[in-house]
Amino acid sequence: MSGQYIIAIDLGGQSAKIAIVDLDGQIRQKWSIHTNILDKGQHIVPDIIASIKDHLDLYQLEEKNLLGIGMGSPGSVNQQAGTVHGAFNLNWEDQQDLASAFHQAFDLPFYLENDANIAALGEQRQGAGHNQAHVVLITLGTGIGGGIIIDDQIYHGQQGSAGEVGHMILNKDSHIQCTCGRYGCFEALASATGLNNLAREYSQRFSGQSAIKEAIDSGQEVTAKEIIQASQDNDLFAQKIFDEYTSYLGQGCANLIDILTPACIILGGGISKAGDYLLKAVRAKCEQYVFKALEGQTEIVLAELGNDAALIGAAELVKTHERLTKA
Amino acid sequence: MSGQYIIAIDLGGQSAKIAIVDLDGQIRQKWSIHTNILDKGQHIVPDIIASIKDHLDLYQLEEKNLLGIGMGSPGSVNQQAGTVHGAFNLNWEDQQDLASAFHQAFDLPFYLENDANIAALGEQRQGAGHNQAHVVLITLGTGIGGGIIIDDQIYHGQQGSAGEVGHMILNKDSHIQCTCGRYGCFEALASATGLNNLAREYSQRFSGQSAIKEAIDSGQEVTAKEIIQASQDNDLFAQKIFDEYTSYLGQGCANLIDILTPACIILGGGISKAGDYLLKAVRAKCEQYVFKALEGQTEIVLAELGNDAALIGAAELVKTHERLTKA
Numbered sequence: 001m002s003g004q005y006i007i008a009i010d011l012g013g014q015s016a017k018i019a020i021v022d023l024d025g026q027i028r029q030k031w032s033i034h035t036n037i038l039d040k041g042q043h044i045v046p047d048i049i050a051s052i053k054d055h056l057d058l059y060q061l062e063e064k065n066l067l068g069i070g071m072g073s074p075g076s077v078n079q080q081a082g083t084v085h086g087a088f089n090l091n092w093e094d095q096q097d098l099a100s101a102f103h104q105a106f107d108l109p110f111y112l113e114n115d116a117n118i119a120a121l122g123e124q125r126q127g128a129g130h131n132q133a134h135v136v137l138i139t140l141g142t143g144i145g146g147g148i149i150i151d152d153q154i155y156h157g158q159q160g161s162a163g164e165v166g167h168m169i170l171n172k173d174s175h176i177q178c179t180c181g182r183y184g185c186f187e188a189l190a191s192a193t194g195l196n197n198l199a200r201e202y203s204q205r206f207s208g209q210s211a212i213k214e215a216i217d218s219g220q221e222v223t224a225k226e227i228i229q230a231s232q233d234n235d236l237f238a239q240k241i242f243d244e245y246t247s248y249l250g251q252g253c254a255n256l257i258d259i260l261t262p263a264c265i266i267l268g269g270g271i272s273k274a275g276d277y278l279l280k281a282v283r284a285k286c287e288q289y290v291f292k293a294l295e296g297q298t299e300i301v302l303a304e305l306g307n308d309a310a311l312i313g314a315a316e317l318v319k320t321h322e323r324l325t326k327a
Numbered sequence: 328m329s330g331q332y333i334i335a336i337d338l339g340g341q342s343a344k345i346a347i348v349d350l351d352g353q354i355r356q357k358w359s360i361h362t363n364i365l366d367k368g369q370h371i372v373p374d375i376i377a378s379i380k381d382h383l384d385l386y387q388l389e390e391k392n393l394l395g396i397g398m399g400s401p402g403s404v405n406q407q408a409g410t411v412h413g414a415f416n417l418n419w420e421d422q423q424d425l426a427s428a429f430h431q432a433f434d435l436p437f438y439l440e441n442d443a444n445i446a447a448l449g450e451q452r453q454g455a456g457h458n459q460a461h462v463v464l465i466t467l468g469t470g471i472g473g474g475i476i477i478d479d480q481i482y483h484g485q486q487g488s489a490g491e492v493g494h495m496i497l498n499k500d501s502h503i504q505c506t507c508g509r510y511g512c513f514e515a516l517a518s519a520t521g522l523n524n525l526a527r528e529y530s531q532r533f534s535g536q537s538a539i540k541e542a543i544d545s546g547q548e549v550t551a552k553e554i555i556q557a558s559q560d561n562d563l564f565a566q567k568i569f570d571e572y573t574s575y576l577g578q579g580c581a582n583l584i585d586i587l588t589p590a591c592i593i594l595g596g597g598i599s600k601a602g603d604y605l606l607k608a609v610r611a612k613c614e615q616y617v618f619k620a621l622e623g624q625t626e627i628v629l630a631e632l633g634n635d636a637a638l639i640g641a642a643e644l645v646k647t648h649e650r651l652t653k654a
Contacts, residue, residue, distance in 0.1 A: 157624075292507060
């Protein structure tokens with residue numbers, strides 16, 4: 001390979017995805033390694049560094065061909081210091097100084113970000129955000145992650161950790177508890193877990209015929225995908241749950257529009273695979289809840305980059321910083 | 328008067344406040360004129376212009392002594408064009424081109440903003456915001472107004488009209504309707520009107536002794552001030568309402584912190600005159616609802632500039648633009 005590239009890393013609890021990305025933001029090579037969380041996660045960073053060195057040799061790339069390294073990590077990231085703490089799924093007990101580790105291994109700029117934030121940056125720059133200045137990404141998975149792009153940059157708030165959209169409270173009187181300890185959070189009601197929470201709550205009150213209700217009542221695990229499919233297949237119980245689910249999702253989107261009025265809200269994560277069926281319902285619900293004068297200003301769309309969003313965002317992070325440094 | 332000054336205007340439905348502000352942001356002269364909304368509000372702008380010219384003569388100020396004119400207006404403002412529409416309380420039916428009118432009258436830069444936004448800018452620069460980069464103002468009056476400062480500037484969102492914090496929905500299943508038509512908006516539950524809404528709703532369910540409940544049940548008008556005073560004086564009914572009121576206010580603040588994590592949320596408007604009694608209750612409720620990892624990052628404080636916030640913000644608007652123009 002010749003030309004200029006960026007190394008992008010998306011670190012997760014199961015695997016670390018690594019890519020060589022060109023300056024147009026296209027992934028040119030991509031691989032992943034197992035995240036070894038043994039021994040308090042002390043092998044994670046050395047393993048990533050060794051794998052990068054191997055692949056640079058393989059593709060005959062030298063440091064002079066590289067603009068820098070961008071990385072997304074779970075946990076609470078200090079962007080300036082290049083450190084992370086509270087990444088419990090990596091088995092890291094203490095704060096980790098990733099910047100020092102990478103600077104020792106490579107004579108290259110290194111930029112660290114929270115994983116939800118760089119996924120938002122990736123979608124804004126190369127995906128569904130179409131490079132618009134103000135974009136919000138909502139990731140609908142086991143939880144609800146979020147990233148806010150304002151004026152073309154990741155918004156960090158006062159101390160680096162803004163954008164916890166999953167924990168805005170949509171129903172303070174709800175009996176559904178979030179993993180964070182509060183009740184009625186967006187995440188507790190509108191993530192995949194939220195869909196299950198609503199199903200379990202409503203199964204007490206539904207007396208009709210439903211395969212989904214029967215499965216829940218007999219203690220079986222029912223996935224979000226199965227509930228949504230059953231709703232599409234006219235299971236009345238599943239339809240009722242999906243209606244309530246999209247009401248909360250619409251309310252959450254409407255609140256973000258009232259406050260931030262971004263160009264678009266991008267829905268990502270596992271639930272977003274329900275595609276147009278989800279999108280149509282959420283748009284209708286959001287229209288019910290959003291402030292009338294703002295109607296039509298923000299589009300709700302599906303994410304386009306899938307699992308590559310964070311890798312592409314990590315590369316964009318490097319491009320942005322290097323552009324700013326040179327400006 | 329000698330030196331350099333700014334003309335600041337705060338246009339409201341009852342009166343237009345006008346001030347001469349120095350470059351340190353201090354009001355040096357201040358007066359107001361009646362807002363004459365007759366004849367489709369066509370006298371409003373000429374009246375303001377004439378009054379400014381009179382006062383410039385009075386204080387022997389010439390245009391060369393002036394940096395520019397900053398103005399806050401109700402309605403939907405187009406900052407770039409200097410136009411406003413939808414200011415129904417001014418009797419303006421069509422879009423108004425304020426920039427052209429002022430440019431015809433004065434050879435000076437003219438900047439127009441939404442009134443809630445410049446009040447937020449005023450408090451951020453010269454009041455309770457202490458010049459911190461990210462600040463949110465919530466004005467608790469008949470409605471709930473809001474202004475968001477991000478990176479030291481008014482945040483406008485995609486089309487100029489972001490920051491409708493009063494219309495985020497805190498309880499989608501509420502029976503309390505907002506003036507906007509939706510149910511369960513922040514404004515419908517946590518403005519002065521909201522306090523009354525909660526009082527009327529709860530009076531159906533309260534059977535104890537209460538002067539406030541009696542007044543409501545007999546159809547008398549009860550002010551927000553009276554309810555809050557009764558709560559302080561141990562009226563159980565009023566205390567119950569105040570508790571629910573501050574729960575919603577705390578929920579609204581917590582949601583803004585979860586999303587934006589500003590340095591502070593500033594509470595202004597009539598209700599904020601309840602002072603420490605309000606502040607203590609809202610802080611406690613907000614702590615119940617905010618995402619734990621963000622606790623302590625955002626301070627909730629009282630506005631400091633009172634009715635001058637918009638005038639001071641209008642002057643800051645001019646300073647910011649002129650600084651940017653010269654940079």
